[in-house]
Amino acid sequence: MIKQYNIAMIGVGGTGILTAATILAETAIKQGENVRVGEIHGLAQRGGVVNCDVRIGDKVFGPIIMDGKADVLLSFELVETLRALKKVSPEGVIILNKYAMVPPGVSAKGGVYPNYQKVFSIAKDFTKSIFIIDALKLARKAGNPITMNIVMLGALVGINGFPLKRDLMKETIAELFRKFVDTNLKAFEFGYQELADKINEKQNKAFIT
Amino acid sequence: MRLIDKLLTDSPGKNVLLLGNEAIARGAVESGVAVVSAYPGTPSSEIGDALYRCALKMGFYMEYSTNEKVATEVAGAAALAGVRAFTCSKHVGLNVSIDTLMCLAYTGVDAGLVVVSADDVGPWSSQNEQDNRYYSLLAGIPMLEPSNPQEAKDIVAESFKISEQLNEPVLLRTTTRVNHSRGNVELGSLTKPKVYGKFKRQSNRFILVPSVAKNRHVILLKRMEQAKKLSEETHLNFIDGEGCENQKFGIITSGVSYNYAKEVINELNLNMEILKLGMTHPLPEEKIRKFLISHSKIIVVEELEPYLEKSIKAIASEKNIEVEVLGKKKGFFLRYGELDPRGVLSGIALATGKKAPLNFEKIDQKFELVKPILPKRPPVLCPGCPHRATFYAIRVATDGKAIYPNDIGCYGLVREPPLEADTVFCMGSGVGLACGLSVVVDQPIVATIGDSTFFHAGIPALINAIYNQHKFVYTILDNETTAMTGHQPHPGTGVTNRGVSKKVKPEDVAIGCGVEFVRVVDPFNVKEAIKTFKEALNHDGPAVVVARRKCVLLVLREKRKAGQVISYEVRPDKCTGCGVCVSMLGCPAISKFREKVVIDPVLCVGTTCGVCAQICPYEAIEVAST
Numbered sequence: 001m002i003k004q005y006n007i008a009m010i011g012v013g014g015t016g017i018l019t020a021a022t023i024l025a026e027t028a029i030k031q032g033e034n035v036r037v038g039e040i041h042g043l044a045q046r047g048g049v050v051n052c053d054v055r056i057g058d059k060v061f062g063p064i065i066m067d068g069k070a071d072v073l074l075s076f077e078l079v080e081t082l083r084a085l086k087k088v089s090p091e092g093v094i095i096l097n098k099y100a101m102v103p104p105g106v107s108a109k110g111g112v113y114p115n116y117q118k119v120f121s122i123a124k125d126f127t128k129s130i131f132i133i134d135a136l137k138l139a140r141k142a143g144n145p146i147t148m149n150i151v152m153l154g155a156l157v158g159i160n161g162f163p164l165k166r167d168l169m170k171e172t173i174a175e176l177f178r179k180f181v182d183t184n185l186k187a188f189e190f191g192y193q194e195l196a197d198k199i200n201e202k203q204n205k206a207f208i209t
Numbered sequence: 210m211r212l213i214d215k216l217l218t219d220s221p222g223k224n225v226l227l228l229g230n231e232a233i234a235r236g237a238v239e240s241g242v243a244v245v246s247a248y249p250g251t252p253s254s255e256i257g258d259a260l261y262r263c264a265l266k267m268g269f270y271m272e273y274s275t276n277e278k279v280a281t282e283v284a285g286a287a288a289l290a291g292v293r294a295f296t297c298s299k300h301v302g303l304n305v306s307i308d309t310l311m312c313l314a315y316t317g318v319d320a321g322l323v324v325v326s327a328d329d330v331g332p333w334s335s336q337n338e339q340d341n342r343y344y345s346l347l348a349g350i351p352m353l354e355p356s357n358p359q360e361a362k363d364i365v366a367e368s369f370k371i372s373e374q375l376n377e378p379v380l381l382r383t384t385t386r387v388n389h390s391r392g393n394v395e396l397g398s399l400t401k402p403k404v405y406g407k408f409k410r411q412s413n414r415f416i417l418v419p420s421v422a423k424n425r426h427v428i429l430l431k432r433m434e435q436a437k438k439l440s441e442e443t444h445l446n447f448i449d450g451e452g453c454e455n456q457k458f459g460i461i462t463s464g465v466s467y468n469y470a471k472e473v474i475n476e477l478n479l480n481m482e483i484l485k486l487g488m489t490h491p492l493p494e495e496k497i498r499k500f501l502i503s504h505s506k507i508i509v510v511e512e513l514e515p516y517l518e519k520s521i522k523a524i525a526s527e528k529n530i531e532v533e534v535l536g537k538k539k540g541f542f543l544r545y546g547e548l549d550p551r552g553v554l555s556g557i558a559l560a561t562g563k564k565a566p567l568n569f570e571k572i573d574q575k576f577e578l579v580k581p582i583l584p585k586r587p588p589v590l591c592p593g594c595p596h597r598a599t600f601y602a603i604r605v606a607t608d609g610k611a612i613y614p615n616d617i618g619c620y621g622l623v624r625e626p627p628l629e630a631d632t633v634f635c636m637g638s639g640v641g642l643a644c645g646l647s648v649v650v651d652q653p654i655v656a657t658i659g660d661s662t663f664f665h666a667g668i669p670a671l672i673n674a675i676y677n678q679h680k681f682v683y684t685i686l687d688n689e690t691t692a693m694t695g696h697q698p699h700p701g702t703g704v705t706n707r708g709v710s711k712k713v714k715p716e717d718v719a720i721g722c723g724v725e726f727v728r729v730v731d732p733f734n735v736k737e738a739i740k741t742f743k744e745a746l747n748h749d750g751p752a753v754v755v756a757r758r759k760c761v762l763l764v765l766r767e768k769r770k771a772g773q774v775i776s777y778e779v780r781p782d783k784c785t786g787c788g789v790c791v792s793m794l795g796c797p798a799i800s801k802f803r804e805k806v807v808i809d810p811v812l813c814v815g816t817t818c819g820v821c822a823q824i825c826p827y828e829a830i831e832v833a834s835t
Contacts, residue, residue: 012586014591022226022391029225035226037391059472062465062471062472066476083583106800145811
């Protein structure tokens with residue numbers, strides 16, 4: 001049994017965050033775990049910020065992750081990563097999607113949108129373990145840009161010590177998407193592979209230096 | 210497992226994942242509910258959605274009523290006639306239905322009546338964050354509060370039981386984080402609904418003239434005395450960690466706050482008794498008294514108003530108990546916004562003199578770097594939303610110089626440039642405010658109200674405008690659904706879960722009431738829409754414009770099934786970077802990059818909309834060549 005594992009998710013409404021959270025939670029139940037998902041509805045499809053906390057384990061009661069207690073921050077949009085940084089534990093992992101969605105307010109006023117070097121330089125003060133992936137590219141490769149959220153889930157499962165079983169996750173995905181199972185499973189595998197490659201890359205670098 | 214199967218499977222003991230709201234719906238199904246009525250509103254909507262889908266299969270009746278007051282009358286009538294009934298709304302919905310609920314408390318009910326109030330603490334999706342626990346005091350009816358999805362399901366059965374023991378409606382009060390948290394739920398068994406009732410004439414009960422009302426009030430007060438006994442006995446009010454060594458501190462809490470308190474005492478390595486209250490009106494005074502005398506300091510953890518805190522202090526003072534009550538009054542917790550684990554941890558740490566294991570100040574310090582560069586991302590109208598086109602037409606027709614009272618719904622999101630509104634209050638109030646403004650200002654007024662909101666609360670103000678001849682443009686933003694809350698049907702759709710019904714058209718209502726200027730326009734026909742608004746502005750008296758176009762999300766759902774949606778793209782050779790599309794539409798799919806406009810192919814809905822292509826002065830926006 002898991003004691004407590006906290007996954008903080010953030011991004012922009014309409015990009016499949018709530019679906020991704022549901023897949024995690026359904027998988028947790030299949031694995032016999034206690035789970036809580038804290039989500040906020042109503043504005044989820046309106047391009048607003050979407051926060052979603054998935055918490056697994058015996059010691060979990062409430063739906064919200066305390067600041068500094070997220071084992072993983074899974075960010076579906078580049079700059080939104082910043083908004084959730086308080087949640088991530090110093091020993092935690094950040095997986096962030098390069099994909100940027102500039103809010104209309106910024107474009108209309110000609111404002112500046114932080115680039116990914118900027119985001120990375122701030123995020124690394126919160127944890128050393130950061131993985132940047134291009135989920136949109138991988139989703140397209142899988143056959144549909146809409147599967148970006150599933151690419152993110154694949155990457156999540158790839159991190160060390162992730163407590164949910166990969167096969168069970170795939171099973172849940174297959175049950176959920178009756179029509180586009182293959183595309184989604186491909187997206188999942190691409191995400192998983194991408195993270196595995198990044199981890200290897202990091203280890204090799206460490207070895208060389 | 211699909212949601213509908215989770216709601217209808219008769220497999221007691223099965224463990225499934227349910228949203229708090231879905232769990233409440235399942236609780237109603239397990240209780241053999243016979244009549245359900247609702248008007249959708251965040252954070253209550255998924256309860257109605259789930260029951261809407263279950264009704265025919267389970268053999269009970271469920272309707273979306275035009276507003277919460279009517280909904281409460283529908284459910285209330287069923288309970289008077291002896292069948293189990295259930296109604297749910299968001300917190301401000303109870304403001305609309307309270308008149309009826311006050312009467313139902315006096316008449317009492319002959320079968321269980323459960324009224325769910327889903328309070329949007331935060332608020333996340335509402336105009337305020339009122340604490341509806343006070344409504345149970347005001348109406349004098351019992352109130353129950355769950356803390357998680359499992360309790361949310363189980364407490365429905367308990368609510369029906371108590372309602373029938375007392376013959377009074379029960380208020381089931383939840384908050385956003387209970388409604389919208391998902392978790393494990395162990396299912397119970399299903400009960401077949403008893404759907405037919407009998408109405409017995411009882412003039413000394415149902416005709417609330419003053420002489421009857423006087424007597425009914427006395428009866429209600431007697432029933433609340435009975436309710437106190439139930440509150441002492443119920444398993445919903447219990448001590449968690451009973452008998453632990455630390456008798457100095459004790460916690461009293463209810464609802465979602467209970468979870469935070471539990472996690473925090475774990476986190477702080479504290480050992481403490483928690484008096485967890487599931488029935489919060491009337492309170493179990495004797496249970497609380499005993500808890501108070503066995504502790505010297507009581508920490509009260511609750512969201513919003515110091516509802517429990519004040520009652521606890523009153524009990525302490527009445528029973529002469531020396532105990533220190535630490536809550537909102539002394540500043541341990543805030544009286545506004547949601548509680549969260551960090552806030553509860555800080556409060557409990559401060560009260561007990563424990564040090565927080567996490568250095569929150571350090572986290573905050575690091576976050577200071579983030580604040581200045583983090584752009585705001587308010588929710589906006591979706592790409593391809595027809596309301597955007599209507600607002601654009603209104604602004605062009607009025608040259609941006611009118612007053613724009615707005616209302617509750619997706620279109621209420623219009624407040625950031627380039628599309629701005631002037632007021633958003635509560636359901637139907639924009640058109641009422643327009644009536645008043647038209648009397649005192651010498652400026653054109655264009656009010657906007659959604660189709661579902663029109664049926665809910667917009668018609669009395671329309672009739673008022675006709676009767677008193679208020680001159681303004683009354684715009685009905687008709688997207689043929691209740692979009693904001695998840696696309697529920699309404700009278701304008703002519704659809705119910707029992708099949709196709711009668712369609713009520715807003716323009717027919719306006720014509721029938723005697724409005725002289727009534728036009729229906731397609732907002733995606735930009736030129737025509739602008740022309741119509743100009744004509745409406747020239748009309749002497751109330752002018753009604755129905756801007757009708759189906760919600761883009763519904764259209765896309767169909768289109769995506771059929772194949773991919775092809776987006777628009779900008780031809781760089783033609784685009785001069787003038788930015789009219791960016792600055793006048795505020796479409797999330799359009800942005801400016803290095804002096805040229807770009808369209809995000811993932812977000813753009815293509816020919817489903819096409820408004821930007823119509824307004825581009827250089828014809829630089831075309832359907833993408835794929």
